[in-house]
Amino acid sequence: xxxxxxxxxxxxxxxxxxxxxxxxxxxxxxxxxxxxxxxxxxxxxxxxxxxxxxxxxxxxxxxxxxxxxxxxxxxxxxxxxxxxxxxxxxxxxxxxxxxxxxxxxxxxxxxxxxxxxxxxxxxxxxxxxxxxxxxxxxxxxxxxxxxxxxxxxxxxxxxxxxxxxxxxxxxxxxxxxxxxxxxxxxxxxxxxxxxxxxxxxxxxxxxxxxxxxxxxxxxxxxxxxxxxxxxxxxxxxxxxxxxxxxxxxxxxxxxxxxxxxxxxxxxxxxxxxxxx
DNA sequence: AGCCAGGGTCTGC
DNA sequence: GCAGACCATGGC
Numbered sequence: 596x597x598x599x600x601x602x603x604x605x606x607x608x609x610x611x612x613x614x615x616x617x618x619x620x621x622x623x624x625x626x627x628x629x630x631x632x633x634x635x636x637x638x639x640x641x642x643x644x645x646x647x648x649x650x651x652x653x654x655x656x657x658x659x660x661x662x663x664x665x666x667x668x669x670x671x672x673x674x675x676x677x678x679x680x681x682x683x684x685x686x687x688x689x690x691x692x693x694x695x696x697x698x699x700x701x702x703x704x705x706x707x708x709x710x711x712x713x714x715x716x717x718x719x720x721x722x723x724x725x726x727x728x729x730x731x732x733x734x735x736x737x738x739x740x741x742x743x744x745x746x747x748x749x750x751x752x753x754x755x756x757x758x759x760x761x762x763x764x765x766x767x768x769x770x771x772x773x774x775x776x777x778x779x780x781x782x783x784x785x786x787x788x789x790x791x792x793x794x795x796x797x798x799x800x801x802x803x804x805x806x807x808x809x810x811x812x813x814x815x816x817x818x819x820x821x822x823x824x825x826x827x828x829x830x831x832x833x834x835x836x837x838x839x840x841x842x843x844x845x846x847x848x849x850x851x852x853x854x855x856x857x858x859x860x861x862x863x864x865x866x867x868x869x870x871x
Numbered sequence: 872a873g874c875c876a877g878g879g880t881c882t883g884c
Numbered sequence: 885g886c887a888g889a890c891c892a893t894g895g896c
Contacts, residue, residue, distance in 0.1 A: 621877055713877075720876040720895060727893095766892030771879085808879045829877035860877075 596672055598662070605654040605662045611677065613698025614647035617670065620861045621721055622818050623702055624712050624728045625746075639705060640737065640745040641665050671700045671821075679823075679851045686848055688839045691869075692858035699861060701823060701854060706786045707779060708746040709819025710801065713811045714771050730763045731772075752776035771806025778804050789816075794824055817853040826852040835863050838870045 597608040618626040618634050626636030633646035633655075643666065644655040654662055667673065680697055683689040715731075716724050728746075735747035735755070753776040760769040778784040784804055789797045794816065801812040809828075816825035826849075828836070836844065848855050863869055 716876090717878040718876060718891080719878085719893080722896095723876080723894060764893065766894095767879090767890095768892080806879065810878060814877070827877065830875090831877070864877095 598659075600659055601653075603656045605657045605659065605666075607652045607654070607672070608650055609652060609672065610650055611698055612647075612650070612652065612700070613696075614645060614652060616696050616699040616861060617702065620696070620699055620857060621864075622857065623704060624721070624725045625732075627725075637739065637743055637745065638669055638702075639665055640739050642740045642743045668703050671703055674700070676700060676854075679854055682851060683848055683855055686845050686855075688835075689848060689855045689858060692855070692862040695866065696858045696861040699857060701817065701821065701857065703821050704818050705746065706789070706815070706819040707749050710779075710786070710804075710807075710811075710815040711746070711749075711752075711772060711775060713814040713818070714775055714804075714806050715765060715768050716814070717768065717771075717806065717808075717811060719768075727763050727765050727768075731760075731765075734762060749776045749779040753780040768806060771804070774805040775807070790820060794822060797822070813853075817857075823851050823853045824849060826856050828856075829860075831860055831863055832856060834870060835859050 599606050614634060615628065618636070619628065623636075623638070625638065626634045628634050631646075633644055635642075635644045637643065641661065643657070646653050646655070654666055657666065676697075680693050683693060712724070712728055715727050719727075732744040732746055735751055736744035737747075739745050752772060755773065755776075757769050757773065760772065763769065765772065775784075779786055784800060789800055792800060797816055797820070798809065798812045801807050801815055802809070807815075813825045813827040816822040817827060826844075844852065
């Protein structure tokens with residue numbers, strides 16, 4: 596990876612990276628693609644406009660300091676995805692998915708934001724998840740720029756009532772958001788400790804929260820704690836497992852199963868005919 | 872119009 | 885442990 600400062604932007608030169616596949620694959624909900632192909636969004640209370648042209652990714656109006664502190668880790672630029680993909684090579688299905696979505700990276704999102712976002716995701720579709728998250732931020736998040744709001748802290752939300760969340764139109768998920776906010780704030784569920792637990796223990800810990808089952812827990816662990824062995828199984832992945840892996844998902848792919856899962860998810864959602 | 876969505880809980884076996 | 889009803893809302 597090569598980094599240079601050009602006027603007010605940071606330009607990164609990097610092969611085998613896809614900005615669109617990374618930001619628009621159902622792992623995060625706060626970036627949107629503009630008319631000219633650039634993406635605008637916010638993470639870690641920092642607004643960002645970013646675009647890709649070939650192997651060049653431009654972080655608009657961004658300092659070196661902010662890039663190094665926020666975006667370099669967020670986009671996981673220091674993880675060797677080529678090595679991860681190589682570990683999948685024996686499997687024809689994942690290899691195919693790599694060919695389609697191999698430019699994707701697993702973002703290092705804030706643990707609380709990921710947990711809360713995937714609580715909202717349950718039995719829901721991605722456009723509506725984005726809408727609810729956006730209203731949540733606009734109503735309770737810190738204003739960081741014009742019309743741009745950070746993700747509200749667990750502490751802020753812990754003091755709210757279901758009535759307060761009514762305008763979100765989150766439905767039955769509102770009480771789950773509050774339960775999560777309260778247990779995280781009280782450290783009944785300590786997100787700092789989750790980092791040190793085994794995958795199984797971490798899952799159990801997160802599942803103390805009402806509205807967090809296996810799938811939501813695995814999503815939080817993969818996207819919020821960067822546990823690349825976490826393996827969320829939603830309806831799409833369930834179909835894929837049934838169609839492609841009747842004798843089970845290959846052992847050798849499990850250490851980075853979450854990455855494989857995300858490639859497959861993206862692939863079959865855009866090419867459902869692959870499972871015809 | 873009706874099915875479905877990056878599911879989970881609760882109840883009854 | 886496992887199946888089935890139920891949950892709010894709205895995208896398509």
